[in-house]
Amino acid sequence: MTNNKSDEDQPFEKRLERALTDDNMHQALERFAPSWRASRATVFNAEEADYGPDYSFAHMSATLRKAKDYAIEHQAELIAQFKAQAEAAGAVIYEARTAVDANRYIYELCQRKGIELVVKSKTMVSEETELNPYLEARGIKAVETDLGEWVAQLAHERPSHMVMPIIHKTRQQVGAVLTESLGREISREDVAEQVAVIRIEHRKSFLNAGMGISGANALIAESGTVMMLTNEGNGRLVTSLPPVHVVMAGYDKLISTFAEAMTQLRLLARSATAQQITSYTTFITGPATAGKEMHIVLVDNGRSVMRDDPRFKDALRCIRCAACANICPPYQQVGGHAFGYIYSGAIGLVITPFLHGIEAGAGPQSLCVSCNACETVCPVEIPLPALILDVRHRTMEAKGLHWIKKLVFGAMAHPRLFGLCTRLVSIGQLPITWGGRYIRARNFGILGKLPVTRSLARLSGWRSLPAFATKPLRDRVKEADKAGTSAIKRSKSGRDQASPYRVCFFAGCMIDRLYPEMGEAAIAVLRACGVQVTFPRKQGCCGLIALNSGDRADCVTMARQTIRVLEQALVESKADYIIGATTSCVVTLTQDYIRLFEDLQQQEWLRRARALGAKVMDFTSFMDHVVLAGGGAALPIRGFNASPEMIVTYHDSCQSINCLGLRSEARHIIQDVLGLELREMPQSDVCCGFGGSTSIEHGDVSKRMMDNKLNNAESTGATVLVTDNPGCLMHLRGGVDASRRRVRVLHLAQLIAEQLE
C-alpha cells in the first residue's frame, strides 16, 4: 500500500497488470458506476421537472458549451479583463508557460516569504505540474487537506479519480495507511473515526501554514473572481487562514460572467457527485482580507497547443467533473492509475498527450472500447470518442501500425483480395473448426501447441471465435435471387409488387463473411414487408476497423470505395435507402466519414459523404420508423406472441444507443409487434466489452465486461439475448459458447424472421 510510489512510473503494461489483480478497487468501481448513473439521472431530471426545459441537461450543456467556446475563442480578451479586475482587487497574476514555470514561481514565493509549510486544497493542475514533489525536493512541506488527497499523499500515490481521489481504496486500506503514517492505531472499520482524524491532524497545519494553495473551478472574467467548489470545508480554510493564498488554474478555466458560472455550478455538482450543489461554493476576488496576499498562477502547459488545434480545442471546455470516467466501462475494470495519467477517464486519454507527451497516452488509449458512453454524459458536449480516435491516429503515426493490422487493413482496402483471403481462410480453418461455426480453444488439440496457432487457441479460450462462412452473404443472395426462392424467402402474399420502398442492403464484413444468416434474415424480413431489396455486389469493408485502429489512410481508401459503390447502387436500383443491419457500419457511413473528410478538408468527398449519409439507415430504425410506422406495412407473422415459451432480453449495442440514439425501437418491435415477453436486464446499455481490437489487445478487461453482460442477461431468466450489432453478437455468442451457457444470442432480424409466417 505504501510501497507503490514507483508503481505510477511503471510502464502502462505493468500498471494494467497490477490494476487487474486489485479486486478491492474493481469491486468498488463496479458498485459505484450504476449508483452514480442512477443518482445523476435523478438529480438532473429533478431540476428539469422543477424548473422546465431551460434547466434540462441538454439545454444547460448547450449553454455552457457556448460559454466555454466563447472563452476559448476570445481567450486573450478575457485574460486581459480577468487580469485587470483581479489586479485592481489586489491580486498578483503570473502566467506560467510550462509546469516548471508554475512550480518555480510558487517555490520562489515561498523562499521570499520564508514559508516552510503549505496547506493545499484540491487542485488537479498542481497534480499535473507535480508541484508537491517539486516543493518537497526543495525542503518545503506541502500538506493536502482534502481527505482523499491526503490519504493518497500519505500512501505515496496519485489520486486515481478526479473527484474521488481514493475510490480505489477500502476503509481497511485507509485505516492501515492512517495507522502507519500517524504512528497510532486508527480504526480499519469505522469511517467516521477515520474522517474525524483529519480534522484533528490538520487544524494545526491550517493555523501555522504560511501559504494556502487552491485550485479554481472557474475564473470569472467580468470581475476577476475565482470560483471554487468544495464539500469538506477545507477549501475555505486553505484560502482564508494562511497569509498568502496561491490559486493554480489552467487557462481553460476562464468564463465570462457569473451567470455562466451558475450554469457551470449546476452541471458540475450534478455530473461529479450527483449533488444539486456542493456544500461550499466560494467566489474570491482579490486577497480575502486586508493584509493578505493573493497570487493567481495561470498555467498553459500544452493548452495553447490544444487551442490552436481545430479539433482538440473542444477538449478545453472540460470542467473536470469526471462523468466520462464514471461511465467508462473499461475504467470500471482497471481504475484511474492504469487508465489515465493524472487526468483519467476519456478526457484523460484526450488531453494527456498534450500535457505529458504522446508517449504517456499511447498505452492507455488502447483501453477505449469506442462505446461512446462518455459523450452522452459530458456536460460541455466534448466529442470525446472522436478525439480519442484522433489521438489513436496520431499515436499510430508516431509509433507505426502493428504489422498484423497493417497486413489486414491493407487487404481489406482491396475488396477482391479480401474476398479471396476470406474464402481461403474458410477452407484453411477446417482442421480447427471441423466444419462447425466456431473456432474453439478446446478443438485445437495438438494444433494449439504450434507457434502459428497457439495465440489463436489462447484468444478463443474465453470466447469462441466465429468461423468464416464457407459461402458469404453475397453468394447466397445471388443464388437465392437466381432461384427466385429458397434461402431468402419472398413474401407469400407477394406484397412486394405494391411496395412503396426500394432499398440497397449494406452487409458489412461481419454479416457478409461471418454471419450471412443474419443478413438473410434481415433481407427476408424486409421482403416479407414488401420492401424491394437489392444487394450491391461491389460493396466491401466500410473502413471502420481501420479507423478505430488509427489507420486513416486505409480507411480513406475504403470510405471512397464504399461511397462510390453505394452511390452507383442507388442510381441503378432507384433505391430510397441504404439499409445496414450492423449499426457500427451505419455510424461509420453516417457520421465517421463526414468527420474524416472534414478533417482532411476534401470538400468534394465531404459533400458526397453527406449526401450518401442522408440515405443510410439502420435496419432497426427502418423497420420501426418507416416500414411499420403509422399505417405502413404489417409484418406477416405467425401470430401475436406465437412463441409464449420464449423470454427475450435486449442488449443495447453502444453504437445503437449512444451514437444513433435508439432505445424504444427494438423494444417496440419485440413487445408490441411480435408480442413476445421482454425482460429488461440490469445495465442493458453498458458495453459488452467487444470494442473491436480492444477485445484482442486487452482480453482480461474485455472478458470481465462480457461476463457482466452475460450474467445480467441470465439474471432475467431470458432464453434469448437479442441485439442489433454483429460485433456484440460475435462477442456474446463466443462467450456463451466458451462458457457453455444456454441462452441463445440472436440479431433482432433473426428474431423477427423466426416469427414470420
Next chain:
Amino acid sequence: MIREAGSPASVADAPAGLSGAELAIAETGSVLLAENALEARVVSMLTLTHFVLAREDRLVPMLDDAALILQQLSRAGSDQRHYLSFVTGPSRTADIERTLTIGVQGPKTLCVIIVGDEGEA
C-alpha cells in the same frame, strides 16, 4: 456564554457560532455569506454548529438571481466583497468507500433561520 468572534484559533471548535447571511436561495437551500472580515468568516468554518440568520426579503428563487447579486458585490469599489460563499448544509465527505460522513473540516450542523418582516420590526 456569547462572545464576538476573534482569531481563528479562538473560534476553532467552539460549540456554536452565529452569523448573518447576505442572501438565501430557494432553489438550492443555500445562504450567501459575504463577510470581508476574517473573524466573521471563520465562524462559518471552524465552529461545530453554525447558525445563520437570513432575512426573508433577501430570499431569492434561483441561482440565476443570486448571480446578479454576486456580480454587484464583486464589483470593484470601496464596498467590494472579496470572499463570497454559498453555504449549503454542513461540511461533508464521501471520499472513503463513498460513505457519506457529515462534518469534516467545517461545521457538523448548519441551521438557517429565516427572519420575517415582523421579526425585523
